[in-house]
Amino acid sequence: MKLNATTDDILSADNHLIQSFCDLDALKQNTARTVINRAEGAFVYDSDGNELIDGIAGLWCVNVGHGRQExxxxxxxxxxxxxxxxxxxxxxxxxxxxxxxxxxxxxxxxxxxxxxxxxxxxxxxxxxxxxxxxxxxxxxxxxxxxxxxxxxxxxxxxxxxxxxxxxxxxxxxxxxxxxxxxxxxxxxxxxxxxxxxxxxxxxxxxxxxxxxxxxxxxxxxxxxxxxxxxxxxxxxxxxxxxxxxxxxxxxxxxxxxxxxxxxxxxxxxxxxxxxxxxxxxxxxxxxxxxxxxxxxxxxxxxxxxxxxxxxxxxxxxxxxxxxxxxxxxxxxxxxxxxxxxxEKLPEQVRTTGKQFESTLRDLGELDIVGEVRGSHFMMGIELVKDKATKVSFDDDVEIGGKVAEAAQKRGLIARPLGNSLILSPTLVMQPDLIEKTGDILRESITAVAKTVGH
The missing domain is CATH 3.40.640.10 (Type I PLP-dependent aspartate aminotransferase-like (Major domain))
Incomplete structure (x- = not known):
């Protein structure tokens, strides 16, 4: 069976799919959805051909990377x-x-x-x-x-x-x-x-x-x-x-x-x-x-x-x-x-994971970043309205979603969770890709901060 390949065809079929942890009513109103139809290594590709760093490893899952022939x-x-x-x-x-x-x-x-x-x-x-x-x-x-x-x-x-x-x-x-x-x-x-x-x-x-x-x-x-x-x-x-x-x-x-x-x-x-x-x-x-x-x-x-x-x-x-x-x-x-x-992947993670952790912790200097927490390839970034008092953004601001959207436009999938952003990439990320991920996050957080008065 050959599956329809165009984005419109896929989204039409997707209207019959009940997706997890989402706003079903918003999906009925044709809220923007991303169709992932190919993957390789640390990257996934959407149905429009855009290459995206898989910053969430599918869902904390794809530790050895996509497309491993073994x-x-x-x-x-x-x-x-x-x-x-x-x-x-x-x-x-x-x-x-x-x-x-x-x-x-x-x-x-x-x-x-x-x-x-x-x-x-x-x-x-x-x-x-x-x-x-x-x-x-x-x-x-x-x-x-x-x-x-x-x-x-x-x-x-x-x-x-x-x-x-x-x-x-x-x-x-x-x-x-x-x-x-x-x-x-x-x-x-x-x-x-x-x-x-x-x-x-x-x-x-x-x-x-x-x-x-x-x-x-x-x-x-x-x-x-x-x-x-x-x-x-x-x-x-x-x-x-x-x-x-x-x-x-x-x-x-x-x-x-x-x-x-x-x-x-x-x-x-x-x-x-x-x-x-x-x-x-x-x-x-x-x-x-x-x-x-x-x-x-x-x-x-x-x-x-x-x-x-x-x-x-x-x-x-x-x-x-x-x-x-x-x-x-x-x-x-x-x-x-x-x-x-x-491949001694866990041992490798003790080095690259710490590089990833350090790269994300550097984002703590940004105005709306209240806390960067986690360890190795399991990190969270909490975004706040006021750094000194730790006051959060109102829910209707959807700050995590805004930053995730900005990051995806720049080539990175990150997971929004209320006022936080979660990163859990594949474990095969190398230093150059770790640095690129940090740069995208910095650009995305800075851009969104300007839209909310920072």
Missing amino acids: LIDAVTQQLGQLDYYSTFYNFTHPSAAHLAQKIADLAPASLNHVYFANSGSAANDSAIRILHHYNERRGKPDKKRVLSRHGAYHGSTYLAMAMTTPAFSQTWSSASDLVHHLRSPHHWREGGGMTEAEFLDALMEDLEQSIAHLGADNIAAFIAEPIMGAGGVIVAPKGYHVRSAEICRANDIKYISDEVVTAFGRLGHFFASQEMFGVEPDIITSAKGLTSGYQPLSATIISDEIYEVISAPGEKFLHGFTYSGHPAASAVALANIEVMER
Whole structure:
């Protein structure tokens, strides 16, 4: 089947597509849309032939870059050998089995058992369902509640959305009765004049008080991203994750590290929890960079201790998805990891990612840039009306969207998020492209600042 290639034809067909996280009414009014129809390396190309730096890697995903023939060949070869078979009941197949083994080798020492699904949302839902079952089998059926955080993003399925910061679920319902949200760990916005150390103490006090209020016997897990992603790229104070994990363990609460974004090289390691933040979680969830977006796949990686309980004689594991461990998705994940290891991509990111971080931090000198935050190839830029008071622009100014639009006109895709801009490019960016990205952002922010009186 040959697809229509002109922009008008594609947008006409797109009228039948429900797009994610968008203003559907605005789309009905023919709000400007971008058709991406080709990609290579660190670039994508729209249907009018414009070359754009992929500053968001699709959606935190395309870590090894677009158009990698090794990954394309892995899918093709796997489909030729085994197109599909489930991992239900007592069936398995080579690519899922070998991928599980490889992930267990890469993950922290005690995390040796892997459940596959198709998205980060499903991975996080699976983590909670597994823990609920784990606690049932331990004779602790009341341990169901989940501690999350304001500013978190854990997905958009019914339970994952409940764990996500409430701002994402306005006018939408979710399993919110299961979730308690702790204070945001954003020191620059929420610190209220405290030092970072004092703010960390306040956050730990909030965690301990929440546990005391809810009752440790009612709480199954605390879930946290090492660095918050879609909530604005928020980096918690140093020591936050270690101290949180210690408090959780003292109260028999499992620590889930949501590495859907941070895993597979974005911060310079296959997994960031232990290497960067000093924590060995009870569960790690991952997706996105696992296949570099070439196929939908996620992994929920659980500890030996949890696995021993849920695999003990007496009950079946009644959780599953049709496409768990799909042969083609598993094969491309193996190929993706092989590319990363052969090219030492995580090690490279420890240098180029820091160059990217430094380049963006230099934008902090601009009048409307309040804070530049993040690490390596995971950065956020918060735009403010008044730098001294941190007063934000009014929502109707749509400052993030304006800067993103200005950047796209100059050849860069960046993600607007309210008053912020998020950058999460492919990990194959080299110094010259990093410099060009910084130049485009500087020009775009400066141009927009003039239109809003700066």
